[in-house]
Amino acid sequence: MPSAATDVDELKRQFADFLKKKNYRNTQERYRVLDRIAELDKHFSADDLYFYMSGKGDRISRATIYSTLDLLTKCAILMKHRFQGDSAHFELSSRMPDHDHLICVECGHIIEFYEKELEDLQERVCKQFGFKPVKHSWQIFAACPDIAACEFNKQK
Amino acid sequence: MPSAATDVDELKRQFADFLKKKNYRNTQERYRVLDRIAELDKHFSADDLYFYMSGKGDRISRATIYSTLDLLTKCAILMKHRFQGDSAHFELSSRMPDHDHLICVECGHIIEFYEKELEDLQERVCKQFGFKPVKHSWQIFAACPDIAACEFNKQK
DNA sequence: GTTCTTGCAAACCCTTTGCACGTCT
DNA sequence: AGACGTGCAAAGGGTTTGCAAGAAC
Secondary structure (H helix, E strand, O other), rough: OOOOOHHHHHHHHHHHHHHHHHHOOOOOOHHEEEHHHHHHHOEHHHHHHHHHHHHHOOOOOOHHHHHHHHHHOOOOHHHEEEEOOOOOOEEEEHHHHOOOOEEEOOOEEEEEOOHHHHHHHHHHHHHHHHHHHEEEEEEEEEEEOOOOHHHHHHHO | OOOOOOOOOHHHHHHHHHHOOOOOOOOOOHHHHHHHHHHHHOEEEHHHHHHHHHHHHOOOOOOHHHHHHHHHHHHOOEEEOOOOOOOOEEEHHHHOOOEEEEEEEEOOOOEEEHHHHHHHHHHHHHHOOOOOOEEEEEEEEOOOOOOOOHHHOOOO
């Protein structure tokens, strides 16, 4: 599974630039959140992150988590997804640029993949309507080959 | 804008089959909901439908709306989408089979489109992982060519 | 008559907000 | 010092649930 080397320092620089440009302040909490997200290195919900950070001894509130996730999404360091469930999920954009998701309809397990041709398709569709592409979200819902043998299904 | 002729009677037959197979009961409310959805003939949220039906004089509760939307989604008569906002949006699958959505990042206006090649791509990706495709959701976020002239933006 | 479904309201979950206190500049 | 950010708890919006009354079987 490809994963672009996630350079935390580079992300912090990116975040600092954004904060400066928008006249937001450099707070410990904001950089701490980014650090922990890089540690996680996977999809997470706001609450996942809250419990992860609490478990690591960080004293942080949900309000700060949500606020920081919002900032990180605005500056494109994070990608925000709405999968089937209730809560939004986030992940580092740099982790795997422009990848999409194959979601198992049996167990909800998410496989990430990259399909170059989709970019051409996106370009073509946007051109057709005169729009300028920003980002996309492609989710394929599919059934795994053998439900009984599905290791992810077993975990539940 | 293409729109497959939505034959309400056909949908009701489909729904009846599903209810029978699953041993759910044929209630007036369930068919009334389907009728009203066909009348609407566009994307809607649970609350949109609730207010539409209330306005039409139907005495129906949100509980029934949600429950029926769930059933209609389970039997694939409805497609459930999670766009950016808070609430889930639904639409008849038959209205425009397998279409996708181009969402304006400026005003949130949604354009529907159909791109045949995506099906091939979906097929290829699923084959690669040994999965059997069920459905997909592709959302392109893009900026409209002229924000100032955007008729949808003006409406806000 | 029994079981399922409905309507209502309360509960629920995720997220946002108001406020007092703390931190950054 | 002043303005912004944080933590907490309460509020908010969408959705689900418990329960009594009603409809389907």
